[in-house]
Amino acid sequence: MSDPKLLKILGNKDVLALAFGAMIGWGWVVTTGLWITGAGSLGAILAFLIGGILVIFVGLTYAELASSMPLAGGEHVYSYKAMGRGASFITTWAIILGYVSVVAFEAVALPTVFEYLIPNYSQGYLYTIAGWDVTITWAGVGILGSILVTTINYRGIKLTTAINFIFTLLIIIAGVLLITGSSIGGSTENMKPLFENGVGGLLTVLIMTPFMFVGFDVIPQASEEINLPQKRIGQLLILSVIFAVVWYVLIIFGVSRILTPEEMNASNLVTADAMAKAFGGSKLMANVLILGGIGGIITSWIGFYIGGSRAIYALAKAGMLPKSLGELHPKYNTPYKAILLIGVFSSLAPLMGRPALVWLVDSGGLGLVVSWFMVAVSFIILRKKAPTMKRPFKLPGGTSLGWIAMLMTLGITTLYMPGMPSALVWPYEWVIVFVWAALGGVLYKISVNKYGKKYSQDHMKEELARVVEYEEEEELEIKDA
DSSP: OOOOOOOOOBOHHHHHHHHHHHHHTTHHHHSHHHHHHHHOHHHHHHHHHHHHHHHHHHHHHHHHHHHHOOOTTTHHHHHHHHHOHHHHHHHHHHHHHHHHHHHHHHHHHHHHHHHHHSTTOOOSEEEEETTEEEEHHHHHHHHHHHHHHHHHHHTOHHHHHHHHHHHHHHHHHHHHHHHHHHHHHOOGGGGOOSSOSHHHHHHHHHTTHHHHHTTTTHHHHTGGGBOSOHHHHHHHHHHHHHHHHHHHHHHHHHHHHHSOHHHHHHOSSHHHHHHHHHTTSOHHHHHHHHHHHHHHHHHHHHHHHHHHHHHHHHHHHTTSSOGGGGOOOTTTOSOHHHHHHHHHHHHHGGGGOTTHHHHHHHHHHHHHHHHHHHHHHHHHHHHHHOTTSOOTTOOSSTTHHHHHHHHHHHHHHHTTSTTSTTOOOTTHHHHHHHHHHHHHHHHHHHHHHHHOHHHHHHHHHHHHHHHHHHHHHHHHHHHHO
16 A cells, blocks of 8 residues: 555635635734724735735745745745755744744634624633633633644545635625725725824834735645646735735725724724624624634634644654654545644643734744745745756746845844834743744754754655656646647
8 A cells, every 4th residue: 555645636716715715814803903003094004015015025936936846845845955954944943833823823813703702701710811811611612613623624635625715705705795885884084093103003013914914825835735737836826915915905994994993992803893884783794794704713724734734744754853743644645643733732822811812923923934034045045056947937037036025024024023113022922932943943953863864865855856757747738738
């Protein structure tokens, strides 16, 4: 019996729904009010446009590399080919922090939804974290949701993407209703103040944008499961980012037109209240919006289980993490042990309470931009180091787009540093970063000592040799057609 392999079954709609659903998530429901009150309506839109431009530049470098090397692990493969084993681990471990933080974020977001749907359901006091009471029922909802999403991912990519597509449609329906209703029934006067808290306000929202746009990079992680021409992978990646930029800008525009700043400050769930007001105070329409938000939680949860588990799987296969994490399920063809590991993190997150929402956004965002920086550097190096490598989605202008992406991600990274208006909060957010870095260092050291440096080198040679096989198969299919 041959060893199980990742199933190559994802088509156009699966890939777009996977990336778009992962990028949208729950953040647009719960934090739109914070963006608008923090930076003003136009300030928030500007922050997301700047963040979107950054992500598009980064996405372009990803698009070229993903179409050139369609292998599980994405960043792991590009950074290894460009800079070697150590840089590959740092790049991939950083983005896994981003993915795990999103997964944990959704596990905390789900019980937050229930507070709106079922007032006072939070019962059974456990303890207090950062001034917030954690209860049995509140944490229980997040833990049960985590177990459900873990099970869906465990049982195979076909079931996972089918469920993901259905919930992505739910998000789109709810969002279109909100944007349409608030655009018609709202007022430009409500959008004042256009800017709030000056440059500091804009920067505070700007550092949240990487976390809100993360998701396009799930495509490279799952590229080995995409059954499309290599060039198409790059095209879909960029298209998904553009869709997300438009989505966030329109949501901010719609909410700021329908609700005044005072109404936002008094609201527990700004987008749901905006939906209700846009349709004459309809509680039913508010609940429709919340269902769309729940759809976003599920799609983001699913997407980052896929991304995170494939990144862990790729590192384990290369001997940079315990090799058992690189095993595929004999029936479902999923990296099931990696999925279960992420499930543990996800299930523990609700025990941190609602304050963890902000901690996870910020600390995970730093991991993401560090990884994006490393991908941009890999793009530049590979243009010099491997000029003849086949690039089905080749960018114009030599390395210029890579330099822009690198400098922009470096600039965003500095915003997280101490002394900046938007610096990570001590101790909570920095503790998450330091603990994650220490955990990665220990696991990497143990794995490399156990399996040896040559194991990683031989494995990556085999992986990169498979790229040539994909190219040859694709050329044969084109000739046959």
